């Protein structure tokens with residue numbers, strides 16, 4: 648059972664990959680994440696994801712970093728809201744996965760984003776199921792099982808010295824993370 652598996656990062660990949668293999672799927676990983684900013688961050692996450700694939704003797708398909716990003720309007724339009732920005736981001740990555748699946752005669756697809764407790768799972772499922780219906784494919788998800796193992800995957804990768812990201816991926820999420828840190832620092836100063 649071949650499956651086109653969108654891979655967002657090594658942490659989210661680790662358990663879903665193991666689980667899919669146990670369940671008899673043959674995953675083809677696709678690292679399509681032009682939302683990740685900056686490029687160095689994209690490469691660091693790619694290295695961790697690639698190592699997880701290699702541990703399982705699997706290869707990762709890596710499309711060009713910036714392909715389609717301009718056309719998608721991801722950075723050229725100011726997002727109405729974070730929800731809309733994430734919808735665009737999930738759609739862009741899942742559409743590419745569907746494109747890869749169809750081009751390679753694969754009947755099902757999924758994304759490791761479903762393994763993260765920090766993502767909007769309801770929205771990912773909505774987009775995935777919609778794309779599946781339109782394209783005559785099956786959208787596979789074991790998100791409840793996968794999310795339970797997220798922190799263990801993170802712990803185990805950290806123990807190997809692998810690179811682990813600190814924000815979701817886009818420039819907006821990177822800014823959010825910085826602002827959170829500043830807020831914590833400011834609070835600390837007031838309470839000292």
Ligand code: SF4
Nearest residue numbers: 732733736815816817
């Ligand atoms: S916060 Fe994450 S999911 Fe949302 S747009 Fe940014 S990178 Fe994409």
